[in-house]
Amino acid sequence: MRRLVVRLQAHVSIADAIRQMIRFKVNAVLVTDEKNEAVGVVSKTNILGAYYAYLPLVTPLSEVLVAPVLFCSPNDSLDKALERMRAHNVHRLYVAEQEIRGSRLVAGLLGADPSRDSPSSLSRRAAGVLAYTDIAGLLYRYCHKCPRSTLRGTDPKSNQRLSDHLRVGEVMTASVLEHRESDLLGDVMESVFRERVRLALMRDEKGLPTGVISTSDLIIAYLHGLPHEIPAREIMSQPVRGCEQNQPLEEALQQMIFSDIQSIFVYKHSPGNITGILSLSEVARARSGSCKACLASRIQIEEPV
């Protein structure tokens, strides 16, 4: 998990939340009360909703937050955390502070498994945050080192890489949200919000990909007070970052991390021929539970004789 949790109190304005998101490069902030206990989460999508609804930037976060906050225990297995993320369709879980350390210890002595906290017994204070991208990093390390990886082949000493097996095209999402550069900012915002995506591909009048509008670009436009009626090209970012669909997954992952982006467009043969989009979350999903060697070892750990 990451220890840095960006926290803001419920009375803080949307404008300040946007600044914190840009400053710390996060997709969401945790909203807390005076006791530092979590009361909700505000994500870029929630802020986009506020922009779409013409809410003023001084609106407090209490007006736009989403509750309840989903927590996991620091002792939960990654599998359990991933399962919880999938079940609730979220990309992050906050990791609860262990303020009930004493009672956990007693539970352990009495034979109960101290790692099996029910979410309701967890502290409402966050000690950290766990996102898909964190898991992607961990899995990268484990898969890389694991001599028993089924993806490595039958020879445990083989140096054949995981990337030789998984290709971008196998993991990507084939549908891409697209707009013309001349479309109105409000229209792009509406479709990004409606489709729940992070990126829209922008094309010029000839249909060539020329730029990208991300949720970050949109919340910055909100902070700058830009009206919905301007052409989308005024806020789009360039260049369009892409990878070939036959490229190894690992290379695409490296490219995303290197470019500081969470999603990358996928093309076939030439960069103008966009066929899909690949996100860090998809990479994390593809790497999770896909390896039988790890699955076997997890079962041994979780079900002791």
Next chain:
Amino acid sequence: MGVTAREMMETDFVALRPWNTISQAVDAFHRANVKRGQKTFGLVVTDDENRLAGILSLYDVLNLLRPKHIHIWGEMHDVDISGYLDESCRRAKAIQVGDIMSTDVVRVNPDAHLLMVIDLMIKKHVRRVPVVEDERVIGIVYASSLFYQLIERLRD
């Protein structure tokens, strides 16, 4: 030596505007270094009317250069990071000061006693405090100036 913020503040200071880019902010940091004859770690941000809008510190700029996925980098020893810093700087240059500045700024009025200013600096972990009168920034009290003036009293 004075005992109020007004008597201790520096009135000739470099200020940023919220719409300045990070590239322009870096130039302003250099100007402030020359003007004060020492390294500057933060600049006030004011609007056209000289009202306090925020503060931009060196940490805000460093934060921009820090990779979003730095926590994953530690796990990926085989990632070639050559050229990352240049790319990161290129991206950061165009960002506006108003997008990343801190708006929750500790400030004092000109008649605040120095001990109150010191107390604020210690409690809030800040090295500079803008002095605000009628909503306008009229000066800055720097922790370094305060310290070096105060320690004169500690000499034998």
